[in-house]
Amino acid sequence: MHLTWTNGPDNLAEKAAEVVANLLERKPDAAIALPTGTTPLGLYRCLVAQHQAGRLTCASARFFNLDEFAGKSQHDPRSYGGFLWSNLFVPLGVRSEQVRLLQGDAPDPVAECRSFERAIAAAGELDLAILGLGLNGHVAFNEPGSDWTAPTRPVVLAEETRSAQSTLYPDPTEVPQQGLTMGIPTIMAARAILLLVSGTGKDAAFAAILRNRPDPAWPATAILDHPNLTVLADATLRANN
Numbered sequence: 001m002h003l004t005w006t007n008g009p010d011n012l013a014e015k016a017a018e019v020v021a022n023l024l025e026r027k028p029d030a031a032i033a034l035p036t037g038t039t040p041l042g043l044y045r046c047l048v049a050q051h052q053a054g055r056l057t058c059a060s061a062r063f064f065n066l067d068e069f070a071g072k073s074q075h076d077p078r079s080y081g082g083f084l085w086s087n088l089f090v091p092l093g094v095r096s097e098q099v100r101l102l103q104g105d106a107p108d109p110v111a112e113c114r115s116f117e118r119a120i121a122a123a124g125e126l127d128l129a130i131l132g133l134g135l136n137g138h139v140a141f142n143e144p145g146s147d148w149t150a151p152t153r154p155v156v157l158a159e160e161t162r163s164a165q166s167t168l169y170p171d172p173t174e175v176p177q178q179g180l181t182m183g184i185p186t187i188m189a190a191r192a193i194l195l196l197v198s199g200t201g202k203d204a205a206f207a208a209i210l211r212n213r214p215d216p217a218w219p220a221t222a223i224l225d226h227p228n229l230t231v232l233a234d235a236t237l238r239a240n241n
């Protein structure tokens, strides 16, 4: 694990954007998996700013998401797909052919997950998986207790995860009970992983990462064995760890 402490969320966003920009410069058709949530918003703003300044081209890049709410279409603003379209894809001018998102509203979710994995395999596997860290240590929607060998699949969401969705769902009772998540093996098959850690309430989950050994109680520690793992962590977490 290569760990870099960043000086606040803006610095974290700039450093993460550098990783993405360098990848796209080296490999314009890179396949990239993207997270949702509060943490990557700064990264997405940086990428959009670079694009608007003519410094970032992503017309050939391929994009995937990490997870989605069951029953939600990407046209629903409260879906993770909708979040990615409005915060990143639309401002970057990304075309729908470049994007393969998990379809939360697919009539057969298991078949949808298989088809999603086939699309990633057809892209030659991910060049970069960008991840956030859940309060309970989840990564994508791989919750504590989940099978680390399981493929992309429908899952039941932990209550803690459901109640942490206030940006999209001011009323927590409206958060879907289930989701679709990329599996750990697909994340681990990525040529590089970038884990972004910022926000409050993550001290325990981040402490598990810092112990630097896989621990089934904290799914994000599943990625610690990856040979090309970069962790960008907001230095405010340092004081508590």
Ligand code: GLP
Pocket (backbone or CB within 6 Å): 035, 036, 037, 038, 039, 040, 066, 067, 131, 132, 133, 134, 135, 139, 140, 141, 161, 164, 198, 199
């Ligand atoms: C959500 C998502 C994850 C995300 C995480 C952290 O539940 N399923 O993909 O990385 O929680 O979110 P945030 O960045 O808002 O703390």
